[in-house]
Amino acid sequence: MNGTTARLIVNRLGSGVVTLLAVSIVIFTITNLLPGDAAQALLGQESTPELLAALREKFGLDQPAHVRYLQWLGGMLSGNPGHALVNDLPVAELIGGRLPNSLMLAAVTTAVSVPLALAIGISSAMYRGSLYDRTVNAATVWTVSVPEFLIATVAVLVFAVKLRWLSALSRTEDIETVGQFLRVYAMPVLTLCCVIVAQMARMTRAAVIDQLNSSYIEMARLKGVRPIRMVLTHALPNAVGPIANAVALSLSYLIGGVIIVESIFNYPGIASLMVDSVTMRDMPVVQACAMLFCVGYLVLLTLADLFAILSNPRLRK
Amino acid sequence: MNSAAMNPTARRKPRPRLSISGAIGMAIVAFWLLMALIGPSIAPHGVGGQIGDDVFAPMSAQYWLGTDYLGRDMLSRILHGAPYTIGVAFAGVTLACTFGLVLALCAAANGGWLDHLISRVMDTLIAIPNKLLALIIVAAFGSSVPLLIVTAAVCYMPGTFRISRALAVNVQAMDYVQSARARGEGMFYIMLYEMLPNMYRPVLADFGLRFVFTVLLLSGMSFLGLGVQPPHADWGSLVRENIIGLSLGAPAVIVPALAIATLTIGVNLAIDALSGGKRRGSEG
Numbered sequence: 118m119n120g121t122t123a124r125l126i127v128n129r130l131g132s133g134v135v136t137l138l139a140v141s142i143v144i145f146t147i148t149n150l151l152p153g154d155a156a157q158a159l160l161g162q163e164s165t166p167e168l169l170a171a172l173r174e175k176f177g178l179d180q181p182a183h184v185r186y187l188q189w190l191g192g193m194l195s196g197n198p199g200h201a202l203v204n205d206l207p208v209a210e211l212i213g214g215r216l217p218n219s220l221m222l223a224a225v226t227t228a229v230s231v232p233l234a235l236a237i238g239i240s241s242a243m244y245r246g247s248l249y250d251r252t253v254n255a256a257t258v259w260t261v262s263v264p265e266f267l268i269a270t271v272a273v274l275v276f277a278v279k280l281r282w283l284s285a286l287s288r289t290e291d292i293e294t295v296g297q298f299l300r301v302y303a304m305p306v307l308t309l310c311c312v313i314v315a316q317m318a319r320m321t322r323a324a325v326i327d328q329l330n331s332s333y334i335e336m337a338r339l340k341g342v343r344p345i346r347m348v349l350t351h352a353l354p355n356a357v358g359p360i361a362n363a364v365a366l367s368l369s370y371l372i373g374g375v376i377i378v379e380s381i382f383n384y385p386g387i388a389s390l391m392v393d394s395v396t397m398r399d400m401p402v403v404q405a406c407a408m409l410f411c412v413g414y415l416v417l418l419t420l421a422d423l424f425a426i427l428s429n430p431r432l433r434k
Numbered sequence: 435m436n437s438a439a440m441n442p443t444a445r446r447k448p449r450p451r452l453s454i455s456g457a458i459g460m461a462i463v464a465f466w467l468l469m470a471l472i473g474p475s476i477a478p479h480g481v482g483g484q485i486g487d488d489v490f491a492p493m494s495a496q497y498w499l500g501t502d503y504l505g506r507d508m509l510s511r512i513l514h515g516a517p518y519t520i521g522v523a524f525a526g527v528t529l530a531c532t533f534g535l536v537l538a539l540c541a542a543a544n545g546g547w548l549d550h551l552i553s554r555v556m557d558t559l560i561a562i563p564n565k566l567l568a569l570i571i572v573a574a575f576g577s578s579v580p581l582l583i584v585t586a587a588v589c590y591m592p593g594t595f596r597i598s599r600a601l602a603v604n605v606q607a608m609d610y611v612q613s614a615r616a617r618g619e620g621m622f623y624i625m626l627y628e629m630l631p632n633m634y635r636p637v638l639a640d641f642g643l644r645f646v647f648t649v650l651l652l653s654g655m656s657f658l659g660l661g662v663q664p665p666h667a668d669w670g671s672l673v674r675e676n677i678i679g680l681s682l683g684a685p686a687v688i689v690p691a692l693a694i695a696t697l698t699i700g701v702n703l704a705i706d707a708l709s710g711g712k713r714r715g716s717e718g
Contacts, residue, residue, distance in 0.1 A: 139558040148574050258706075262698035264650050266657050266673055267691035270680060274688070278681050373565035377654055392658050395573040403573045410566050418561075 125426050133419040140411050141193070145186050148400050189404070198405040201394075208405045211390060216409075219379070219386035223371055225302050226309045231364060234314040238321025238360075243348050245326060253318065260315035265377040269308045273381075276304060305382050309374050313367045320363030327359070328352040358425030365421030369414045456707020462700030470520035473513035479506070490676075490684035500685040502676050508686050511672055512693055518668035519694065522579060523648040526586025530648075531641050533587065534594030539625040541595075542602035553599070560592040564651055572660045582661060586648045597640050601633040608632075642705040646698045653694050669694050 180188070192198050198208040241250040260268075276283045283300050328334065329352055337351050372388075379389040391406035393399075491501040499508035537556075541549040559567070571585045605611065606629060614628050655661035656670030667675070672690035680687050 136558060136561050139554075140561050143558055143562065144570060147570050150574060258702055259699055262646050262650070262702045263695045264653055264657070264670070264691060264698075266654070266670075267688075267695055270673065270677070270687055270691060273680055274683065278683060369563065372563045376565050376569070377657065380658055391569060392660070395569050395660060398573055400573065403570065407562075407566055407570050411562055414563055415561060 122426060126423060129419060129422050133415055137415055141190060141408060144404060144407050145189060148404055193408055199401040201402050202399045208401050211402060212387060212405060215385055215387050215390050222305060222386060226306050226371060227368060229306060230310045230313045234317035235321055238318040239325055242322045242325035243344060257315040257319050260311050265308060265312060265374055266381060268311050269378060269381045272304050272307055305378050305384055308378050312374055313370055316370060317363055317367035321360050324356045324359035324363060325352055328356045357428040361424040362421045365417045369417045372410050372414055453707055455703045459700045459703025459707060462696055463704050466520060466697050469516045473516040477510040477513035479510040490679040490682050490686055493685055499689050502686045503679060508689055512690060515668045515672055518662050518666060519653060522582055523645060523652050526583045527590060527645045527648045529583060529587035530590040531594050534591045535598045535637060538595050538598035538602050539629060541599055542606050543621055543625050556592040556595045564589045568651060568655055577660055577663060582652060586652060590644050590648060594640060598637060601636055602629055605629045605632050639705055642701055646701050649698055
């Protein structure tokens with residue numbers, strides 16, 4: 118690694134941190150714009166001016182906005198994002214209980230979708246214009262433009278109602294054997310994979326085709342290199358950066374996808390916690406979940422950029 | 435200045451014939467747009483009307499698309515939902531594109547600190563996933579139809595801004611814009627008459643694509659119970675309220691979801707045909 122690469126990496130990491138701070142300001146501002154506050158929401162009908170003032174002092178709501186923002190940010194950073202309004206449990210505890218479930222779902226989906234999508238994307242780029250390529254193209258466009266809950270409901274209809282292979286709800290607590298694991302994860306993962314694989318395959322195909330159109334590939338073709346070798350050893354190393362980007366962008370789609378999928382299958386993860394909290398307007402939980410998702414999203418995008426920097430042969434020594 | 439008007443034959447490329455899939459797409463889009471306008475008035479029953487005792491009835495001559503969980507006619511429910519699904523998304527995406535385009539033109543035409551400021555704000559908004567941003571806004575402000583329109587606009591404006599700005603920066607470096615500046619034309623004139631006519635095609639294609647994303651976003655929100663609120667219902671809420679009929683295999687669950695799918699796929703086919711198969715790969 119040389120000086121230029123190191124500087125690029127530090128720059129990228131720095132801009133990631135700055136973006137995250139800006140995002141936290143946006144989230145805090147949106148959730149604090151309305152005149153009503155947590156104290157009012159909690160007291161509801163029984164509020165008297167004295168009670169309200171006392172509770173505001175307890176929550177620190179009598180402070181000006183920028184002080185509250187700094188306190189909130191400090192709480193987030195030190196792993197103590199406050200208490201839920203609904204049941205007064207610590208937010209960290211609520212999230213901690215569900216985070217492993219969401220990470221597990223994400224991990225299984227990634228493990229299934231990435232190899233599948235890369236295989237589909239690269240092969241359809243190799244046989245560009247063929248019947249296979251056009252079928253894949255049409256199928257991916259259709260999958261991307263269909264709502265997730267259609268895929269999920271059709272999956273339930275087919276596998277749980279008609280064939281009775283799987284149960285319509287995912288209960289993670291009674292997983293003991295591999296078979297049970299598969300039964301619980303099959304449908305949420307299938308639904309998430311459908312959309313992610315479609316997006317990732319499209320972007321991978323575009324990245325590989327971009328390389329196949331360049332002149333060094335034409336040179337290789339004129340030399341008489343076999344198609345497989347041409348793609349795998351000539352085009353692919355140069356397409357790694359864009360492909361990493363495609364993978365990261367599609368995986369960050371997981372964040373949108375899990376929100377729907379976790380609620381359909383009643384899967385006990387972060388996203389269903391967040392949806393419940395939005396329904397009940399439990400702001401501390403909403404803020405904490407939102408920050409968690411944004412951190413995940415930005416980490417993925419940053420990793421993809423770092424990968425692209427490191428895979429650029431011009432920056433290698 | 436319109437150079438195509440001066441020399442029509444040399445400038446205009448031969449118009450490609452509409453492919454079959456493109457024609458199907460256009461027909462579907464036209465059909466749904468018509469239904470969004472006249473659907474509620476041709477529906478056989480009122481929005482909450484005709485509560486029979488036949489719950490989750492299959493498709494029949496009396497109820498073309500079956501009945502829902504209260505025994506209401508599904509066809510009427512869908513026709514009454516069309517203005518919500520299509521209208522709200524259309525209004526939202528129109529707002530998003532208008533603001534995104536105006537901001538992009540301002541940023542590109544002025545340059546300097548204004549460009550920097552707007553671009554940084556948009557970069558921040560783009561770093562928050564769309565569905566998440568929508569959830570936060572709904573959590574903070576509740577969900578009413580005007581608010582859903584604003585939510586959709588806020589969620590998709592940064593993406594429009596990015597694309598329009600990239601186009602506008604290219605266009606404003608052109609000689610004809612420079613000469614307009616040298617003539618002493620006002621900023622507004624340059625933006626509206628010199629830059630906009632030269633970038634409207636990609637912007638329109640982007641508009642269509644974003645409309646699809648907005649429909650998906652809003653029906654996803656309604657599906658979670660955070661979108662259009664009862665007694666009104668868009669197609670997402672129709673799927674939600676009938677989800678218990680899934681185990682009975684009732685058409686009431688699948689039909690609204692299929693309606694969304696035909697709309698979005700139709701728009702996709704139409705864009706593909708109109709923009710000559712060139713399109714962006716992903717949401718952003």
